[in-house]
């Protein structure tokens with residue numbers, strides 16, 4: 290993937306929406322949920338429609354050589370695979386099912402632990418159509434050629450131990466929602482055992498949080514719930530981070546968990562916040578369902594705020610090794626995983 294192109298995409302998004310501050314669609318009552326949900330179905334391709342466009346593919350015979358067939362709508366799937374790191378860039382994405390696309394489908398299926406068929410089968414399309422994070426899954430760079438970069442594991446954008454976050458005033462985020470953001474920051478701070486994350490005003494904040502219209506992050510239909518990125522500002526190359534959540538969605542507070550509804554497209558604010566903060570603290574996407582860094586919101590996991598054992602392991606490796614030198618003894622890791630797992634189970638009980 291051409292990294293400078295994705296950087297350009299990011300820049301385009303920033304320029305386009307610099308002034309388009311939108312109000313947060315925080316859920317407060319049921320009627321609002323319904324009215325916002327209706328808006329969203331407009332212009333979205335359903336899995337059924339995509340299926341209708343690929344009638345020539347016989348999913349029950351994976352051996353059949355289906356390359357070089359033309360499939361209406363495939364160009365959009367190619368763009369999707371390109372943007373999230375599964376397919377090389379091409380000047381024009383056409384509707385021809387070529388070998389690189391088949392390989393991309395296979396890589397995608399393998400990554401997400403789906404049956405590897407190389408076909409756009411139902412299982413694969415269902416996943417593609419779920420709401421997801423805008424940060425790519427693979428093949429992307431930590432690269433500031435356009436003054437903005439994706440956050441990427443292994444590249445610390447700030448050396449500060451005291452990090453601050455602040456809310457975009459134009460988003461008019463209600464206090465109870467700010468509290469939810471605060472809880473997510475605290476949960477991460479607790480888990481790292483090293484960071485001190487506190488609130489300050491938007492201008493001063495290291496991590497700036499707001500709600501934005503994200504319709505054009507990608508210029509094709511992809512249901513993006515949020516994005517996080519790093520910005521490098523002149524003249525001193527100071528780096529700040531941003532978390533932008535989709536203002537065109539309804540967001541439920543933890544106390545409104547009974548209004549979480551897959552049909553009405555209401556997303557859990559705390560879960561998405563946990564995910565985006567994770568990027569800024571040094572974590573890439575994980576393909577494990579239980580990880581908060583899983584890029585999609587699964588219908589079965591609309592609310593997922595607890596760090597999984599996998600996440601805790603990652604945090605341990607990154608934050609504790611950095612302090613006390615490399616701790617390469619896997620036995621230590623296993624014991625800590627087990628004890629964390631046990632602690633988690635005790636909490637659940």
Ligand SMILES: *[C@@H]1O[C@H](CO)[C@@H](O)[C@H](O)[C@H]1NC(C)=O
Nearest residue numbers: 346347348349350351352353
């Ligand atoms: C699909 O492939 C299977 C196995 O090769 C075959 O039995 C079936 O008739 C094919 N269906 C169509 C619609 O071509």
Ligand SMILES: *[C@@H]1O[C@H](CO)[C@@H](O)[C@H](O)[C@H]1NC(C)=O
Nearest residue numbers: 352353354355356357387388
């Ligand atoms: C399928 O057909 C394409 C183009 O004709 C060819 O390049 C490819 O090797 C074939 N794949 C298989 C598995 O036969």
Ligand SMILES: *[C@@H]1O[C@H](CO)[C@@H](O)[C@H](O)[C@H]1NC(C)=O
Nearest residue numbers: 336337340410411412415416
């Ligand atoms: C596709 O999968 C979804 C969920 O996994 C299921 O509800 C639906 O019936 C499937 N559709 C087809 C055409 O198999």
Ligand SMILES: *[C@@H]1O[C@H](CO)[C@@H](O)[C@H](O)[C@H]1NC(C)=O
Nearest residue numbers: 448449450451452484485487
């Ligand atoms: C973090 O802030 C506290 C309180 O202001 C201060 O005592 C401490 O030295 C700071 N830590 C670092 C690493 O700057």
Ligand SMILES: *[C@@H]1O[C@H](CO)[C@@H](O)[C@H](O)[C@H]1NC(C)=O
Nearest residue numbers: 472473474475476477478479
């Ligand atoms: C963070 O840790 C403190 C002290 O251990 C605890 O009181 C607090 O509830 C924790 N917060 C979260 C969100 O886990």
Ligand SMILES: *[C@@H]1O[C@H](CO)[C@@H](O)[C@H](O)[C@H]1NC(C)=O
Nearest residue numbers: 450451452453485486487488
């Ligand atoms: C965390 O930062 C806040 C604000 O800078 C400060 O008041 C507090 O003392 C810090 N706590 C620690 C443990 O450094």
Ligand SMILES: *[C@@H]1O[C@H](CO)[C@@H](O)[C@H](O)[C@H]1NC(C)=O
Nearest residue numbers: 455488489490491492493494
């Ligand atoms: C933000 O807070 C700092 C102190 O933490 C203060 O100096 C600054 O004037 C504040 N900026 C705004 C715009 O309120």
Ligand SMILES: *[C@@H]1O[C@H](CO)[C@@H](O)[C@H](O)[C@H]1NC(C)=O
Nearest residue numbers: 435436521522523524525526
């Ligand atoms: C982008 O970064 C470069 C190099 O740090 C700097 O010269 C330039 O002024 C920056 N542009 C903006 C808009 O901050």
Ligand SMILES: *[C@@H]1O[C@H](CO)[C@@H](O)[C@H](O)[C@H]1NC(C)=O
Nearest residue numbers: 311312328329502504536537
């Ligand atoms: C998204 O929200 C903005 C501001 O609230 C609104 O102007 C725009 O029409 C919305 N877009 C869609 C597709 O609903």
Ligand SMILES: *[C@@H]1O[C@H](CO)[C@@H](O)[C@H](O)[C@H]1NC(C)=O
Nearest residue numbers: 542543544545546547548592
């Ligand atoms: C939903 O929220 C209520 C009240 O805050 C809480 O008692 C309940 O455990 C929550 N349910 C889930 C599944 O989180």
Ligand SMILES: [Zn+2]
Nearest residue numbers: 422423424584
């Ligand atoms: Zn993400």
